[in-house]
Amino acid sequence: MPVSTTPHPKSLKRKRAEDLGALDKRVNEIDLKEDLDAFAQLPLSQPTAAGLDSSHFKILTEIQRQAIPRGLQGFDILGAAKTGSGKTLAFLVPVLEILYRKAWTEHDGLGALILSPTRELAIQIFEVLRKIGRYHTFSAGLVIGGKSLQEERERLGRMNILVCTPGRILQHMDQTSTFEIDNLQTLVLDEADRIMDMGFQSTVDAIVEHLPKKRQTLLYSATQTKKVSDLARLSLKDPEYISVHETAGSATPSTLQQNYIVTPLPEKLDTLWSFLRSNLKSKILVFFSSGKQVRFVYESFRHMQPGISLMHLHGRQKQGARLDITSKFATSKYSCLFATDVIARGLDFPAVDWVIQLDCPEDADTYIHRVGRTARYERDGKAVLFLEPTEEEGMIKRLEQKKVTLEKIHVRQKKQQSIQSQLQNMCFKDPELKYLGQKAFISYVRSVHIQKDKDVFKLNDLPLEKFSDSLGLPGAPRIKFGKGDTMKALKNAPRGVAPSSASEADEPDSQPKETNNAREKGTRTKYDRMFERKNQDILTDHYSKLISHKAPQQSASSANDSSDEEELGFMKVKRRLSNTAVSASTSDDHTRITAPTRRDAPAHTTSGIGKNNISARATNGLLTDQALVIDSKRREKLLKSKKKLLKYQEKGKKLVYDSDGNAHEIYELEDEEKFRAQGLADAQKAGFVSREKERLKAADLVDKESVKAKRRERREKKRAKMREGGDGGEEEEGYGGGVQLVPFEEGDGDFGGLSDVEETDEICQAKKKRERQRKANFEDGEDGLEGSERLEDLEAVVSGLLNE
Known part of the structure; x- marks a missing residue:
């Protein structure tokens, strides 16, 4: 042997x-x-x-x-x-x-x-x-x-x-x-x-x-x-x-080639498209300031097919999709990933050739982390920063303070292609893409608005109207924010003056000057009519009339007035019941009343209402003091349904009885004078909340301590059993009196049990099946028979049977 x-x-x-x-x-x-x-x-x-x-x-x-x-x-x-x-x-x-x-x-x-x-x-x-x-x-x-x-x-x-x-x-x-x-x-x-x-x-x-x-x-x-x-x-x-690099001349790797381009905001997408078309055999990472911009640019470029594999990543995606995209981009040779700052820190993507920052970073530290996705481990890399003319001076100054030096480069105008007409055509044909473009525009403007460094980010100097045109949008969408001098100026402006700010929408009924010019030139196309509309948030003219602040005249004498009909549009009130128009004469449980005043009938006329000429009447005292007007067959049937009449009935009150047998409401209000004597309402509220918080905190600590104490007791008992087990126990499997755990590479070990990338569904099912089999064997007496506790139980059972 x-x-x-x-x-x-x-x-x-x-x-x-x-x-x-x-x-x-x-x-x-x-x-x-x-x-x-x-x-x-x-x-x-x-x-x-x-x-x-x-x-x-x-x-x-x-x-x-x-x-x-x-x-x-x-x-x-x-x-x-x-x-x-x-x-x-x-x-x-x-x-x-x-x-x-x-x-x-x-x-x-x-x-x-x-x-x-x-x-x-x-x-x-x-x-x-x-x-x-x-x-x-x-x-x-x-x-x-x-x-x-x-x-x-x-x-x-x-x-x-x-x-x-x-x-x-x-x-x-x-x-x-x-x-x-x-x-x-x-x-x-x-x-x-x-x-x-x-x-x-x-x-x-x-x-x-x-x-x-x-x-x-x-x-x-x-x-x-x-x-x-x-x-x-x-x-x-x-x-x-x-x-280790505090004394170095640059805060970025020496093998990183850093450049920046000064490009107007409306030309950024044109420059990005031309860059992708010129670098099809590269691995490119493009950073945006918001996830909505990532979605719009990805969907737009995907339809136009630049010739390179496109991917997008932002924080609103599900966890599984984010894992798939990061792993796919890491293993790809030539591809382009549009992303937000969610991957700007720490991630190691092999062999990234270019890092493009289409939107200016919020500070110099963000720039350092973004460009750090390339030129890793002393490899070569290139980074390009796109700056709007108003951002150049301030951002370059902030980067120099962090020991980051950039070289300015220019774009060859002969190789730059304009994609504005293609984006306009796609937005006209696809409403969803136009919606994404509007959200991308709004998210970009808001991201600039919330930046703290106003020396770099100057919202009022940006050409937002031209930027919206470059996205293929028919006018700049309305943005609901205002702050400082701009908001103050809008509040103090006369009512008849339309807002002049690029971030505010035009009035729904206002017509731009370009419309008249287009009519003078000749026949307009459907594209002209679409792009002349400036406010895309308003649906139709009749909707704007509905929300108009002009209140229509309600008098009966103006019922046939043509001006009132124009104000109301196609929506018209058929019937309106008014308590002031009802004059009643009481008779037993029912009351004969006159019909309410209508716009198309004299006020003194008594007429029938409804298809079956049901006389309008009011029912008093049936359930409450409130009068129930019966003016149609449908309302007459309502009297036969107790369930539907419950809404006219007062809500029930839950009563409790004291020791003397007196009834009290369960939520009975405190006496007013007694309440005021205890102090202000806000002070009493704050005191009650603080007392309840302290009580809950103390109870939580007690609960946690009791749970921990029970767990420690069970662990001590388990350790004691392991020590008593001697050579046949589990102590030999580990060291230090513990249980040896499964190494990292074994699939059914405890390592990474919470990870989606480590444990598959098949392994989980196999582990659960083995656990169920082990429990079944233990219950049948096939497992654990050599343990001392199991033998004692069997001896006790046998001795009991013999005594009988």
Whole structure:
């Protein structure tokens, strides 16, 4: 019989314990001033070193050379480096090593939390973690939304490392009672300046409140924040600031060729189309300021077929579509992706040739992150910024302050093609495309309006009318905003004067001057008639008459007046019942009344109403004091339906009885004088709300503590059972008294159980089937018979049967 060469698990555990001590000693002896060139020179564990070697990571970059040794020793780090310099490995390697040296197991809970501002970046970090951590036994998950909370809750408690977006993880912290983060060792914020800005401020503050104060915090970004308030919010302790390119002459990679073009706003799409036609054998990334612009340009160019594969990506798309588009663009050789700033940070698209910024970025930091999608890892790349003449001076000045130098280039007019007529033709034939164009126009103007830097973004100087024509729209749509001097001028303008601002719509009935000129020239085509209409938000003339502020005369004497008929248009009131026109004479339960006054009949005439000449009458006292007018057969039938008459009946009151048997309304109003004696209503309201909040907060803390206590008790019982199990228990499978988890590459392990890209439906179904089979076998007595608890139960049953 051959002898097995596999070492005993006990010996593996003892050897690993010895290795951990030696590894800690090597980490503590690191000389931070020493220049290291390769990952092999770092004191790393065998699983991490093997994962890096298998993923072909050999040479250390500058940020990795300075950040990883400090991260291994437990320092808080503020890391700033250029885009594409390897910041992801700079924090993933310390995360894995710290948990490995502390012998982290499933029962220790969450050990590392990695926050990312976007879903795409979180997925990319997770994929890198899978590659370099394939030989570790930790479990990791991806929490970015897109799946049900219940499905995530079932797996969240078993995770050692979580890569997530701020909003989704905060939701689990507030709603998932089994999610324990009391033992968190490391908090990582990738693209920290974006996470710490106003968009995520309240979310990050709430997350930090849940985390333990004693932890390691790592912040990385290409444009790092140094605000004292931000650092205080994260409770950093003597952080190490690492800026490897702070003394460099440029904030962007040296291999990046940066240019800008000054082009008027109406000519931007023409220039973009001509550029795509001239670079069909390239991989191009085009940035817009809003998702509606992305949709319009994508749909328009897709119909015109420039000769290159087109894709579009924005934040309003579903998660599955966003994943498919990013993976398709990453693997494509020649393609063009229209996108918003949702992919401007951190994402690594291989071999991007051009980064085009069709819309001016909001600040210099956004520009740096956008152009960082090309020229990564010392490769060549090109970037072009489109600037409107009013934006040139201010934006170039802001970029120079950030050590970014751009060279101005010009467009060859001979090669530029105009697509305005094609867009107009498509918008005329396709109402949906015209609608997208109107939304794109509005979203662009609003994006310029909300910018804080008014030295760069000057809304009043933009040629918006010509811009709307370049989109193929028949006039500029109305935009409902106004602020400052512009709004004040519009309010003070005379009523008869039409607004002169380009962002305000013309009056519905006003005719532009071009109309008369067109009539004088000759016959107008249907295109002329469509593009002469300036206000596209008003449907028809009769609709504008309906919403007109001129009130039509209601007197009966003007019923046949032709001017009143013109004001009312084709819509006319057939019958109107008026309580003032009804004169009644009471008789028993029914009252004979005269018909209401009509526009086409004298006021003193008593006539029948309805097809069957039903006399109008009012019913009093049937249900309430309110008179019910019966003027048609349909209303007469209403008296026979108790269900329909309920709306005329007063609502019932729910009564409660006190100890003396007196009835009171369940929501009885308090005495007025007693209420006023307690103070102002607003003060009482604020006091009541604050008291209820404190009560709910206290109850929530009690509930959470009780749940955590029960969970700790169950975990201690489980550990005690594992210790009592001896050599036959599960303790041999892991180290440190825990349970060994499935490695990263195995499909039915716990790693990435929350990720859409890692676990397929077939694997989930297979796992559920195996679990059901295991439970069935256990109930039938085929599983677990060797356990001490199962044998005791069987002995008790047998002894009971014998005594009978």
